[in-house]
Every structure is written in C-alpha cells, then in structure tokens.
Amino acid sequence: MSDNHKVIGRSVPRIDGPEKVTGGAKYTGDLKFPNMLYGKILTSPHAHARIISIDTSEAERLPGVKAVITHKDVPTLKYGLSPARWDESIFCSDKVRFVGDKVAAVACLDEDTCYRALKLIKVEYEVLPAALDFLHAMDEGQPQVHEEYARNINTEIHQEFGDVEKALAEAHHVRTDTFVGQRTYQSPIEPHSAISMWDGGKLTIYSSTQSPHYFQHYIAREFDMPMGDVRIIKPYLGGGFGGKLEPTGLEFAGAVLARLTGRPVRTFYDRAEMFAHNRGRHAQYMEITTGVDKNGKILAAKANFLMDGGAYTSLGIASAYYAGALLPLTYEFDNYQFDMFRVYTNLPACGAQRGHGAPQPKYAFESHLDNVAADLGIDPMDIRIINARRPDTVTPNDFRVNSCKIKECLERVRVMSGWDEKKKNLPRGRGIGVATGSFVTGAGYPIYRTDLPHAAAFIKVCEDGTAATLYTGSVDIGQGSDTVLCQMAAEAMGYRYEQMKIVAADTEITPLDFGAYASRQTYMSGAAVKQAGEEVKRQILEMASSMLGLPADDLDCADGMIFSKSRNGKSLSFEEVARKHFVLRGPLLGRGSYTPPKLGGSFKGAAVGTSPAYSFGAQVGEVAIDEETGEISVVGIWDVHDCGKVINPRLLHGQVHGALYMGMGEAVWEEVLFDDKGRIKNAELANYRLLTAVDMPPITSEVVDSYEPTGPWGVKEVGEGATNPTLGMFSNAIFDAMGVRVNSLPLSYEKVWRALKEKREREEDARREEDARREAHDRRADAQREADGPTPIYANPI
Amino acid sequence: MAQAITDKDGVKRYLITLNVNGDAHTVLVKGNAILTNVLREQLDLTGTKKGCELGDCGSCTVLLDGKPVDSCLVLAIEADGREITTIEGVAENGRLDAIQESMINHAAVQCGYCTPGMVLSAKALLTRNPNPSEQEVREAISGNLCRCTGYVHIVEAVLATAQGRLTPDDH
Numbered sequence: 001m002s003d004n005h006k007v008i009g010r011s012v013p014r015i016d017g018p019e020k021v022t023g024g025a026k027y028t029g030d031l032k033f034p035n036m037l038y039g040k041i042l043t044s045p046h047a048h049a050r051i052i053s054i055d056t057s058e059a060e061r062l063p064g065v066k067a068v069i070t071h072k073d074v075p076t077l078k079y080g081l082s083p084a085r086w087d088e089s090i091f092c093s094d095k096v097r098f099v100g101d102k103v104a105a106v107a108c109l110d111e112d113t114c115y116r117a118l119k120l121i122k123v124e125y126e127v128l129p130a131a132l133d134f135l136h137a138m139d140e141g142q143p144q145v146h147e148e149y150a151r152n153i154n155t156e157i158h159q160e161f162g163d164v165e166k167a168l169a170e171a172h173h174v175r176t177d178t179f180v181g182q183r184t185y186q187s188p189i190e191p192h193s194a195i196s197m198w199d200g201g202k203l204t205i206y207s208s209t210q211s212p213h214y215f216q217h218y219i220a221r222e223f224d225m226p227m228g229d230v231r232i233i234k235p236y237l238g239g240g241f242g243g244k245l246e247p248t249g250l251e252f253a254g255a256v257l258a259r260l261t262g263r264p265v266r267t268f269y270d271r272a273e274m275f276a277h278n279r280g281r282h283a284q285y286m287e288i289t290t291g292v293d294k295n296g297k298i299l300a301a302k303a304n305f306l307m308d309g310g311a312y313t314s315l316g317i318a319s320a321y322y323a324g325a326l327l328p329l330t331y332e333f334d335n336y337q338f339d340m341f342r343v344y345t346n347l348p349a350c351g352a353q354r355g356h357g358a359p360q361p362k363y364a365f366e367s368h369l370d371n372v373a374a375d376l377g378i379d380p381m382d383i384r385i386i387n388a389r390r391p392d393t394v395t396p397n398d399f400r401v402n403s404c405k406i407k408e409c410l411e412r413v414r415v416m417s418g419w420d421e422k423k424k425n426l427p428r429g430r431g432i433g434v435a436t437g438s439f440v441t442g443a444g445y446p447i448y449r450t451d452l453p454h455a456a457a458f459i460k461v462c463e464d465g466t467a468a469t470l471y472t473g474s475v476d477i478g479q480g481s482d483t484v485l486c487q488m489a490a491e492a493m494g495y496r497y498e499q500m501k502i503v504a505a506d507t508e509i510t511p512l513d514f515g516a517y518a519s520r521q522t523y524m525s526g527a528a529v530k531q532a533g534e535e536v537k538r539q540i541l542e543m544a545s546s547m548l549g550l551p552a553d554d555l556d557c558a559d560g561m562i563f564s565k566s567r568n569g570k571s572l573s574f575e576e577v578a579r580k581h582f583v584l585r586g587p588l589l590g591r592g593s594y595t596p597p598k599l600g601g602s603f604k605g606a607a608v609g610t611s612p613a614y615s616f617g618a619q620v621g622e623v624a625i626d627e628e629t630g631e632i633s634v635v636g637i638w639d640v641h642d643c644g645k646v647i648n649p650r651l652l653h654g655q656v657h658g659a660l661y662m663g664m665g666e667a668v669w670e671e672v673l674f675d676d677k678g679r680i681k682n683a684e685l686a687n688y689r690l691l692t693a694v695d696m697p698p699i700t701s702e703v704v705d706s707y708e709p710t711g712p713w714g715v716k717e718v719g720e721g722a723t724n725p726t727l728g729m730f731s732n733a734i735f736d737a738m739g740v741r742v743n744s745l746p747l748s749y750e751k752v753w754r755a756l757k758e759k760r761e762r763e764e765d766a767r768r769e770e771d772a773r774r775e776a777h778d779r780r781a782d783a784q785r786e787a788d789g790p791t792p793i794y795a796n797p798i
Numbered sequence: 799m800a801q802a803i804t805d806k807d808g809v810k811r812y813l814i815t816l817n818v819n820g821d822a823h824t825v826l827v828k829g830n831a832i833l834t835n836v837l838r839e840q841l842d843l844t845g846t847k848k849g850c851e852l853g854d855c856g857s858c859t860v861l862l863d864g865k866p867v868d869s870c871l872v873l874a875i876e877a878d879g880r881e882i883t884t885i886e887g888v889a890e891n892g893r894l895d896a897i898q899e900s901m902i903n904h905a906a907v908q909c910g911y912c913t914p915g916m917v918l919s920a921k922a923l924l925t926r927n928p929n930p931s932e933q934e935v936r937e938a939i940s941g942n943l944c945r946c947t948g949y950v951h952i953v954e955a956v957l958a959t960a961q962g963r964l965t966p967d968d969h
C-alpha cells in the first residue's frame with residue numbers, strides 16, 4: 001500500500017474542464033452534418049389501446065417531410081436490454097401499452113415541420129382498460145399488458161438461504177414493517193438524442209449513451225448486421241444516472257429514417273418525452289420481517305417485495321434481483337429469504353437508476369432497523385455497529401466481500417456528526433438519523449451473455465514522446481472517468497497527467513468496454529488501463545536499458561523521468577526514450593484488458609449482485625420539522641465512505657455530493673405522478689421538483705483509509721453507493737424528529753404534516769380516554785366510599 | 799421595428815440584428831423563434847444548451863444586456879439590437895475568465911451540461927456583487943439546475959472567485 005504515487009491520489013483538474021467551461025464541448029444534440037434532417041417520434045396518447053389503423057398519407061404530402069415510417073417499415077424483431085425478456089418493438093403494431101409508446105416517426109427538413117407532420121398522422125385506436133395500479137396488477141380480471149405474461153407477472157423470484165423460519169422462531173424479538181417507494185426519474189439535464197447516418201452498408205450513430213458497446217450490440221442485432229458495420233460514437237454526455245443505458249427507439253427510428261432518405265437524421269426527445277421514456281426507479285411495495293436476539297443482533301430477515309415494472313422489461317429483471325440481492329451485504333446474518341414479483345402495468349417502463357434496485361430496499365430495511373432498535377431500546381448507531389459486516393466474509397447469497405470498513409464508517413460518522421451529543425440534546429422537532437449502504441464495484445456478469453472481457457484499453461505514445469493517448473471504450477457521463485483513467489495511465493507508465501490525451505467511447509477507434517453502469521469504470525476500466533500503462537513502461541525501460549547500459553530491472557520511470565534505482569545521476573527523459581523507441585522499434589503501444597473472476601453461487605439469479613469488490617458507507621442527517629406545516633429543513637448531512645484507494649479526491653467527493661443530492665430529492669421531493677388515464681402529471685423539471693442550490697443543506701463527506709486488494713491500486717466504487725443510505729437516513733432523521741414514522745416515499749411535507757396531525761389526534765384521544773377512565777375510576781371510588789361508610793383508622797402495625 | 803419579409807405561403811420572417819459577444823449578426827427569423835434555437839441553429843453557438851425549453855433548467859442561460867435570462871423564454875425578435883453574451887464570449891482572447899478557471903479547479907464541472915448557464919449566472923452575480931454571501935450565490939444560481947454536483951463545488955468555486963482564490967487548498 002505504498003503511497004509514493006506521483007499522479008493518482010491527487011485532485012488534478014478534469015481533462016475536459018476547459019471545453020466544458022467555454023461551451024466548446026459538443027454534446028450529441030449540438031452536432032450538425034451537411035444535409036441533415038430532423039426526426040421525431042409519434043407516441044401514443046392512450047395507456048392501453050388497440051391500433052386499428054394508421055394513415056400517414058396526409059403527413060407524407062406535407063412539404064418538407066422526407067419520410068414517414070410505422071411498424072411496416074422497420075424490423076419487427078423484439079428488443080430490450082434484458083435478454084431474458086425481449087418485449088419491446090421499434091414501433092407498436094397491434095397495441096400501445098403506455099402513454100408515450102412509440103407508433104410512427106417522421107424525418108423533415110426542420111423541427112417545426114416534424115411537429116406539424118406528427119399531427120397529420122391519423123391513428124385510429126380502440127381504447128382498452130388499463131392496468132395502472134401495480135398493487136393490483138396481478139389480481140384476477142385485471143387488463144393484460146402482454147398476452148404472454150399471465151397475471152401481468154414479468155418476473156418472480158423466490159430465494160431462501162439458511163433456515164429463516166427456525167431462526168425467527170428462536171428470535172428474542174420479531175418485527176414486520178411495510179414501506180412503499182415511489183417512481184422516480186434520473187432527469188439528466190441533457191435530453192436524449194441521436195444522429196444516424198449510413199455510408200453504403202455501414203451505419204454510424206452519434207448517441208447520448210452510457211454504453212456504446214451495448215448500443216452497437218443491440219443495433220447490429222436489430223438490423224441483422226455484423227457489429228463491424230455499426231459504429232457508435234459518444235460525444236460529450238450530459239449525465240445519465242442509468243437513464244441512458246439502453247436503446248431509446250430514437251436510434252432505431254433514426255437509422256431507418258436515415259436509410260430511407262439517404263441523409264443524416266437527428267432524432268431527439270424533449271423533456272416530456274424523456275419522462276415518458278422513463279426507465280427510472282421502480283415504485284416498490286416492501287414488506288420486511290426481522291428476528292433479532294436481545295442485543296439486537298440480526299438472526300434472520302425476510303423480504304417480500306412487489307415492483308411496478310411499467311409496460312416493458314427494460315433492465316427490470318436485474319433491478320428485481322438487485323433489490324433483494326444487495327440487502328444482506330451491509331449487515332451480517334445467515335438466514336435470509338427474498339420473494340419478489342415485478343409486474344407489468346400500462347405505465348412507462350422502469351429500469352436502472354443510480355444505486356440500481358438498492359436504494360428503496362435499503363430505505364425500507366434501514367427504517368425497519370430503527371424500529372427494531374426502538375423496540376429494544378438500543379441506539380440506532382449501536383445496532384448498526386453490532387451487525388456491521390466484517391472484511392473477508394461471505395454473504396448468505398454467496399457474495400465474497402474482501403475489504404469492508406463499514407464499522408469504521410459508522411464510528412467516524414458518529415463523531416463527525418456529533419451523534420451522541422445530539423441524540424440526547426436535540427430539541428423537540430429536531431431529529432438525527434443514520435443509515436448505511438453498500439454497492440457493487442461493477443457487475444460480475446455482462447448484460448448479455450458473452451465471454452468478452454469487460455474492459456480493454458490501448459495507449460499510444462506520440463512519436464516524439466511529448467504526449468500519450470489513452471484509447472478506451474469507457475464512457476465519461478460526467479463522473480470524471482476520462483480524467484481518472486488518464487491519471488491511472490500516467491501513473492502506470494511513469495508519465496505526466498498533463499501530457500495525457502484521451503479518445504474514448506467510439507466503437508471503431510477504441511477497444512471494447514461495457515461502459516458506465518454499475519459503478520465499474522475506475523475499477524474495471526482502470527484495471528485494463530493500468531495493464532496497458534505497465535506494458536508501455538516495460539518497453540520504455542527496456543529501451544532505456546540499452547541506452548543507459550544498465551539492466552532494465554534496475555530502472556524505474558516516474559513523472560516522465562527514467563532513472564536508476566541503485567545509482568544516482570543516470571537518468572533519461574521519457575520523451576527521449578520514447579522517440580528512440582519509435583525510431584528503432586516502431587510505434588510505442590500498450591494494451592490491457594480486464595475480465596472479472598468467476599463469481600457467485602449456482603442458484604437461480606446468483607449472478608446478479610456479484611461483483612469483484614463492494615463499497616460501503618454510512619450517512620447521518622439532521623433535520624428540523626415545522627410541526628405546523630410539515631416542512632422539513634435539512635440542517636446537515638455527514639457522509640463517510642469506504643471506497644478503497646481514492647484516485648482523485650475532488651472528483652470523488654463530487655460524486656458523493658451528487659449522489660446525496662439525488663438521494664435527498666428522492667427522499668423528500670421527487671416523484672413521477674400519473675393521472676387516472678396513465679398520463680404523467682409532472683413531466684417537467686419544475687413540477688417533478690429537482691432541488692435547486694438553495695434547497696441543498698451543508699454536506700460534509702469523508703473517506704476512511706481503505707484498500708481493496710483486487711482493484712487496481714486498491715480502488716472501489718463510490719458513485720452509486722452514496723445514494724443507497726440517503727433515503728433511509730432521511731426516514732430515520734424524520735422519525736427521530738417526530739416520533740412517528742411515515743411509511744412511504746417521498747417523505748413529503750404533506751405526509752409529514754398528516755402523520756403529525758394523526759399523532760396529535762391519537763395522543764388527544766388517548767388523553768381523553770385516560771381522563772374519562774380516571775373520572776370513571778374516581779366516580780367508582782366515591783361510590784364505594786359512600787357504600788363502605790367512614791374509613792376505619794388502624795393502629796400503626798409496628 | 800425589424801423589417802418583415804413574407805414568403806409565398808404567407809409566413810412572415812423578420813430581419814433582426816443580434817449583437818452576440820461583440821459581433822453583429824443579421825439573421826432572418828420567424829416570429830415564434832426562440833433565442834436559444836437561433837443561437838444554436840443559425841449562429842452555431844451551441845455552448846448555449848437546451849434542457850427543457852420551459853424556463854425550468856437554466857441550461858440556456860445567456861446574458862441579455864448583462865442580465866442572465868433563460869434564452870428559451872426569449873423570442874429572438876425581442877433580442878433585436880440588444881447585447882447578448884453567450885458562454886462563447888466569456889473567455890477573452892483564448893484566456894479563461896476567473897470564474898471558469900475556478901470552476902475547473904474546484905471540480906465544479908461534471909457532465910458540464912449545466913456549466914455554460916452556471917458560469918453566466920455566476921459571472922452576472924459577481925459583476926453586480928463582487929463579494930456575495932453563500933446564500934446570495936445559492937440564490938443567484940438557483941435557476942440553473944445541476945443534476946450532477948449537488949452544487950457543493952459550484953458554490954465553493956463562485957465564493958472562491960469572489961475572494962480571488964481560483965484554486966482550492968486541497969489541490
């Protein structure tokens with residue numbers, strides 16, 4: 001764990017900073033090509049309807065319209081992100097399944113003409129009853145969203161590890177709670193867009209995507225093309241958070257429109273369409289039962305969940321498994337049961353959002369654990385420390401945990417937040433809450449079945465050695481992977497960060513990488529980059545060895561200088577040696593790739609949630625509640641993470657802040673709302689209620705000293721993991737402030753106000769009852785006294 | 799009043815002059831064209847981003863006669879003859895403005911989509927009030943939504959610029 005690193009561990013400025021602050025950075029929607037057309041998709045106004053007919057003739061006649069397409073013009077092959085359930089079509093042919101389902105598309109000279117053309121497409125629908133309430137989607141007689149899935153069951157999971165019933169029977173205390181989580185949406189500020197163009201038989205798509213590789217794979221599959229004829233380029237990307245991981249339909253429709261017209265076509269979603277495309281966090285009903293011994297040690301846990309999948313599968317099978325799979329990660333217990341139904345409804349499909357599957361179950365479990373602690377009279381911090389997972393342990397569902405410092409995170413956040421003091425002294429209406437979280441550092445298995453490596457990288461050193469370019473398929477969606485990977489490349493090569501360049505996320509130029517999801521890039525792409533850098537360094541040292549007449553293993557290279565480890569004075573610059581290498585041996589290149597080891601057990605669903613390494617964290621939040629209005633003010637948030645070696649501290653804390661921001665929004669404000677026809681009521685950023693700078697409380701984040709033995713230089717995840725504790729942390733702080741629990745997200749002012757009002761009413765009723773009881777008692781006593789006559793006076797018995 | 803030209807379909811277009819970053823551009827726009835689109839599509843100044851077209855996100859912020867506005871809520875014809883500063887006009891002669899420098903150094907930039915609007919709102923604030931309090935900074939950028947940063951580093955970067963420190967201590 002030597003810390004004489006020259007480049008990593010430093011808050012170097014982002015490599016893309018200058019482009020981004022000057023407006024020079026081009027995002028997909030900023031690109032323009034000669035002869036380019038604009039494409040737009042016509043979507044369904046009904047939640048559930050049969051398509052009787054589509055008439056495009058009038059739209060086709062509109063001047064400026066270059067193509068109009070429906071299901072008749074596109075491949076009919078079903079697609080999706082989870083290969084287990086490919087259930088989406090480019091355009092609907094028989095029925096539409098949610099408001100916003102894709103029906104047709106146009107390509108026109110300009111945007112205005114697109115909107116006019118869409119209005120001229122006549123679709124005749126037979127409106128069908130819709131399944132809008134996921135709690136009842138499995139009931140008899142509910143409308144069927146997909147014929148082939150009886151009772152609207154998209155997937156069901158039943159897993160048991162150990163002997164749960166026995167452990168519960170033997171427990172000192174058993175408690176069951178139920179919680180409901182809401183539907184939220186990633187809301188990246190950059191809307192989705194794609195530009196498609198054909199060159200002979202080759203299709204090029206510029207796309208706002210988190211994974212050019214999966215895009216390339218799915219597009220090649222959909223159009224029955226060799227992958228080599230599909231090129232995906234990711235320009236700058238304006239945030240994703242899981243929402244830009246999968247095909248949106250824009251690129252399929254755009255590709256067909258581009259082929260028909262022979263011109264580049266830019267397709268895009270506006271903000272409302274993005275909400276309709278959704279793929280955000282599933283609404284979820286969660287019942288949790290836990291048995292503990294008298295000290296609060298968890299003996300067994302049972303999770304019984306129901307998820308609103310929306311109209312299509314998306315990444316939802318994985319979300320469903322993740323919801324249960326990650327639950328036994330933070331705390332140690334041997335007996336665990338997980339049951340889950342993901343159901344179809346006539347609403348937009350849900351998918352992966354930051355923390356994939358885990359934040360809501362963590363909210364439920366962390367709230368529940370506080371209830372258990374309250375039952376037993378244990379401090380919420382203590383019950384977590386008692387149960388905290390230790391390093392080098394295996395979860396009941398067979399996840400191997402190497403480094404784990406959750407206990408240290410809890411102990412540190414306890415001090416930072418002033419927990420012990422505040423717990424005793426906070427005035428009425430103020431509360432403090434704690435919660436923990438953990439997350440995968442990259443998924444152990446790819447989304448579709450393949451034996452390809454998960455990440456790969458090349459480094460090319462410039463002929464005169466004055467620059468080195470990293471070629472990687474990894475995707476900077478804002479988290480800073482381009483910067484961090486360049487730091488890692490420079491460190492491995494013994495080079496300078498300031499001289500690094502990067503070419504990323506272009507499937508024709510850069511080697512395969514699965515992209516930005518499951519918090520995998522610093523770890524997995526980083527491992528490939530490190531290997532590539534080390535290959536460059538080996539060649540540099542060999543070359544230097546012949547130049548200096550010293551053995552290569554006596555040489556080292558750091559910060560752009562090659563020097564002898566044993567004697568002073570003999571040194572060469574990286575530039576000189578690299579140039580010589582090019583002259584004598586040709587291009588100086590390094591290559592690397594990363595494949596995770598085989599992970600996990602052999603039960604059904606064992607692959608989901610496996611990861612080569614897990615991150616951990618703990619958060620404390622302090623809130624003040626206005627008892628009159630239910631308004632929640634957040635006084636402060638403290639966060640401590642175990643994320644292994646930190647490559648760039650500032651960027652890392654930026655990730656934590658962003659994760660907390662998203663978690664805070666989900667905890668208190670954000671929710672996608674629908675009317676009784678399945679239409680989104682708040683498909684705008686103002687009414688969906690993204691937090692502004694004035695809504696954000698002070699945040700203090702720290703990391704514990706940590707090293708993950710399997711990661712390059714000991715790194716682990718942080719970007720998603722920091723969202724996991726937040727919802728539960730708020731729930732517990734609010735509970736502490738009010739003494740009563742709101743059991744559904746978001747913990748809105750209105751719900752808080754209502755809960756307080758009900759509590760007051762309950763207390764008043766109890767007081768009235770008590771008064772009445774006391775009165776009746778007094779009356780009875782008076783009557784008795786009258787009947788007994790005067791009280792006899794006894795002599796003192798002693 | 800801008801000169802109007804009517805095409806053969808009876809659609810009126812207006813000939814206007816937009817003074818953008820010191821350059822006068824004469825452009826022909828429809829009456830309902832929003833300033834964001836004219837800047838992006840006709841002048842190729844795509845540093846002005848589009849995130850909602852409803853005035854909610856602030857990614858289209860430009861300075862109109864020195865004041866920050868959501869350019870998606872401004873008709874191009876309303877900007878006729880007025881001074882517009884877009885993000886492309888903030889760095890002078892290839893030299894970053896202090897606020898830009900500070901934003902980079904403080905890691906106040908993540909995906910960067912909100913950044914142009916954020917820089918312009920911050921710059922307008924610092925011009926008007928060179929020594930703002932944290933609350934004033936937060937209020938000044940509250941019309942600029944950022945989904946990535948939680949605003950922590952952005953607020954730090956703006957305050958630091960006001961104090962003449964463009965680089966954080968932990969750098």
Ligand code: FES
Pocket residue numbers: 847848849850851852853854855856857858859868869870871
């Ligand atoms: S695009 Fe103008 S405020 Fe969002």
Ligand code: FES
Pocket residue numbers: 189238239478906907908909910911912913943944945946947
């Ligand atoms: S940096 Fe991504 S929206 Fe602000």
